[in-house]
Amino acid sequence: MTTEQTVDLTNCDREPIHIPGSIQPHGALLALDPGLSTVQRHSANALDMLGLNGDPNGATLELVLGGALTHSLRNALATSGEVERPALLIDQQMPGGGRFDIAIHRYLSAVIVEFEPHDDTVRDQPLQLARTMISRISGLDDIDLLTRQTARIVRGLLGYDRVMIYRFEPDGSGKVVSEARRPELESFLGQYFPASDIPQQARALYLKNTIRVISDAGFRPVALVPELDGAGQPLDLSLAHLRSVSPIHCEYLRNMGVSASMSVSIIVDGQLWGMIACHHYAPKVLPMPLRVATEMFGDFLSLHLGSLRQRRQLDTTARTRAYLERVHQLASGRDVSELLHEQVQELGKLIPNDGFGLYLHGKWTAFGSTPPEGEIEQIADLVGALADNRVWSSHALQTLYPAAVGFSADAAGVLAIPLSQLPRDYLFFFRREVLQTLNWAGNPEKSYETGPLGDRLTPRKSFAIWKETVHGQAEPWSDSDREVAEAMRASIVEVLLRHNELMADERAKADVRQRMLNEELNHRVKNILAVIKSLVGQPVQDGRSLKDYVATLKGRIQALAIAHDQVIRGDGGGRLSDLLQAELSPYRSANNTVFLGGPDAWLDARAFSVMALVTHELATNAAKYGALSCAGGRLEVRWQMEPDGSCRLEWVERGGPEVTPPNRTGFGTALLDRSIPFELGGTSVIDYAPDGLVGRFTLPGRHLRGGATPSPVGQDAPVTPGGRELLPADLDVLLLEDQMLIAMDVEAMFADRGFEKVTAVNTMGEALRRIETSPPDIAVLDVNLGSETSLPVAEKMLGLAIPFIFATGYGEGGMLPDTMAHVPVVRKPYEIGALLAAMVKARRSVRPAG
Known part of the structure; x- marks a missing residue:
């Protein structure tokens, strides 16, 4: 029995998951000395799976695998540029028969070679697959849209039943921010799970080894022979794809009915931002080429997310400065205190919040969800004592101010921006208790299996524990929130310093203003001189x-x-x-x-x-x-x-x-x-x-x-009468399209217009079976399906009087027979306005008059 199998929930944070002493059974493993010459350990299934003759331990690699394959492995290891990424050899012939995908890497004092049977159904190369996936998100500049599209792409290409984008919060808990799933599965979208669901040692491995595949949650581990070397040390499998899985995690999956899973780490600025988490409700082995392509896609997603986060911070800061510059202009000749009280509603738009207010010269002006007015003076005193006249925040105010328990549902978290040298004037932002904004997204009557370690390892119980953990807390304030707050503080304080002639330290404030003006003048003069220098030069x-x-x-x-x-x-x-x-x-x-x-x-x-x-x-x-x-x-x-x-x-x-x-x-x-x-x-x-x-x-x-008003670019054309409003929302649509990514785009178009019952198939046979078992209300048929056409499907639908439209990238007429000349045709690429108009026309053509 391996060490992993003896753990329970009381010590899972100490579980040595990097040295389980076993692997998953869908592959085999050999471990060699650092010089890649002698086999020192092997998985118990290596002899049968690889067709080896006798115990390989102690034998040379040439004797076990033959000279040609040994030469290829040594070259691959020598040219591998990344210590933490295995070198790959796809579709290699073994001396004992059979073809395998091989991964090889050196870690600590061993070289680990992993073998997985080659899957002939995967014909695309990993680079091409990765490029296909990356091309679908490279132009997206909105983080929410990016996560939604990522879930759709991964599910579409890899075929998992559920794909989630799981984002980590500052306290270590996780939230499902995006999801693509089979329609009959309950949704986990928007749900939180406690930090303990993913122990610290697992998070450390997610940073080292960015992809993790479990082919069967009910697998029997395959032991390493021997489990310990001569020095009594186990084999470190931190970077191995076949590494065995914690029985606790396997039970968690089984309790949800999940049989197979995959996770890809999303790493931003060196930190674990989140994961792409895939679930399948039957055993599933993801072939190595698909796994490698997904790993590359995950790397690009991580870089793209980091870039978008930085761009969002810059844009937010720019908007903040532009708005506050307008405040500067308005303040000329006016009482600044009165102006800020008037403008506080605009200031509240600059940082995400549930309520905000200005406490200036003892006057309180508030909007949204805030503490009772009688508590504001005491909160200001607390902030004055703790903040040292700097921007200050807390996502659990009641831990510092016990009276906040009475209003935590309305204001559990606070961010305070000091507006004067004396600790008396503040701009406050508040966030409600996070539990007040959440509801379980799935079926409240849904039951889960309970394994030997109890119902702790189920989504609903896990969610309940998270709720207990975060009671009385708000969503934490981010670094971006605090950066915007600092920019607001600097600008507002400048307005106050410029216009408040009654303050005793006016000379010091004038010096601050003068330094700022000198720096701006210096900047502008240098720019002008640089241009003149270029002209003279x-x-x-x-x-x-x-x-x-x-x-x-x-x-x-x-x-x-x-x-x-x-x-x-x-x-x-x-x-x-x-x-x-x-x-x-x-x-x-x-x-x-x-x-x-x-x-x-x-x-x-x-x-x-x-x-x-x-x-x-x-x-x-x-x-x-x-x-x-x-x-x-x-x-x-x-x-x-x-x-x-x-x-x-x-x-x-x-x-x-x-x-x-x-x-x-x-x-x-x-x-x-x-x-x-x-x-x-x-x-x-x-x-x-x-x-x-x-x-x-x-x-x-x-x-x-000045001049003409810019027109919208890149948006769907508006639907004219005869479009969406003439089609019922529960319309059952069959989409026959042989290009998966195009089908995903059309599904997304329909979903954005409120159509939820859209089934996409990619072959004539699948379409005919769907019509037999569950006839749709209408169909969109791609005329050309590679080696076949959709005409037999169209003939079937004509016989059943089911409306349909054709889609084609060819010219008018194309392959359509005269008997179908009346069928509406839309041109590819698909455009939602044209699709809806054609669908309305098709439905009218089969309905009896009146």
Whole structure:
């Protein structure tokens, strides 16, 4: 009996799960010396599974596996770049017969070789599978959407009955934040489980070995022979895929009816953020190529989540600063205390909360779920004693303030932002007791099996224990919450310091303001000097006079000066028309024509400075060599706002000397070509046509105000009458689509529009069986299914008078017979508006009149 089998719930945190002395039975294992020469241990099933002749212990690897495979294993181990990731050899022929997928890694004082029978049904390579999965989430920039899509993708590709995204909370407990499952299974979405459900040593292994597969929760462990080496030490299987499983965890799975599972660690910033947890209600062996692909997908998901978290923090901080800047502007000439009491409702939107309030100069203004007003002064005194005039938070206020027990349902957690040097004024955010916002998502009558270790190892009992643990607590405040609070504190305190002339330490506060202004002035001066240095540092072209160079340089610096002056006077930007007028007015005369035309468009400071240089360069070139250099020349500058909010500007010269393209790329040419794309993310195209230069520029909408209102991008077209509102919500839809990822997208489209009864199949045979056993209300049939078509299914549905529509990527008509010419056809890729309209049309075509 192994050490693992003797543990119980009283010592599971000390369970030595990394040295179980056994493996799971769906593979075999050999352990060798560090030099990969002599077999020292083997799993008890290795002889039969690998076709070995006699006890391999003490024999050389060449004798056991043959020279060719030994050579391949040594090369794989030598070239493996990651200590904690095994090298892989897929579909290897064994000397004793049979083909195996092999993983090999070195850990501590042993080399461990794992063998799993090769599955011929898996034809894609791990890299291709991983790329397919990654491509489905790489463009997602919302964390909630990312977790939902991840659960769908993993379930779709791997075939598990339930896939959950499990996120760890700061206290170690876990929450199911996303779920994809068979419809008849109860939901665990939104439920919490205590930290003890995943012991500390298991969490440590999840950081080392990021993927864990259990093929059968009822398996009989396969012992290692010998279990202990000559020094009495067990084999450390921390990084082994076949490592045996704790009997406690197996009982947990069996109590839920789960027979097989897989978990993939999600690691963000070196910490265990959560897991992809998969359950299957029958034994399931996940082949090594699929496992490796999922592991790579998990690595990408971890990196993507980390990136999105950082971006969310930056965006939140930026929004906070933008809002508080508006508060600065409003505060001019007004009583700041009165203003903040008026604006507190807006401040409450900046940090997630259930209630918030401002306690300033003894006045309390509150919104949402907060403590009774009579408690606020005592809470402020408590914070003043503990916070040292810094942002302070607690997710369990009653542990520090016993009177909070009486109102923990409304305000169990508090985050306090001090607003003055004296501990008396605060902006408070509150969160309710977390239990007040939760309900069990599954069937409340659902029963679970109880194993030898009791009903502790069931989801509902585990959830109940978590509820006992977190009683009187709120959701903890995150680092991001505190960062936003610090930004709010700095900005609000600045407003108070700027406008409160009655405070005794006004001189000290003025010094603080002066330092801040000096730092901002220093920053801006350095930026201006850096640009001027870049202009001055450009080399003088061969043959160009010093006088001409100095004149050009002066002109560019003057353009920058005009731009910065306009930005300061124009509240951080300026009108495009004013900029063009200022740059072109010196070159207008009776001998030429300059036309400007376009809507009112306001450029922000950055775009105004860039366009000042670009316009100056174009104007001086036109005056020297182009349409403004001779009598009869004409320059037209037109701009218009595009539907996406951007501004498109055209500079057209006519009537000047013949234009020849520059024979070298100087600074001016580079400035025209690159400044708008590089600085603003727009486009710049210069056409040196013989009859006159033409420039076309696009300025992105984020640098503009005014003009056309941007139109929505990337959203489904609105459904016109005859769409969703004419289809019942309980419509039973059959989707025949041979591409799994496309089918998943269509299912998600229907789900987003409220249709829950959608069944996707990928072969003609499956569709026909579904029609026989449970006829749908309507079907969407992909015409081409690889080696077959959906026409037999369509004929069956015609005979049963069941409406259906065709979907195809081919042209009109395609393969459809004349008898089905009346059937609506939608084009791929699928679009929900077209689908719904076609479904309405199909249903009307089979209904009797009236």
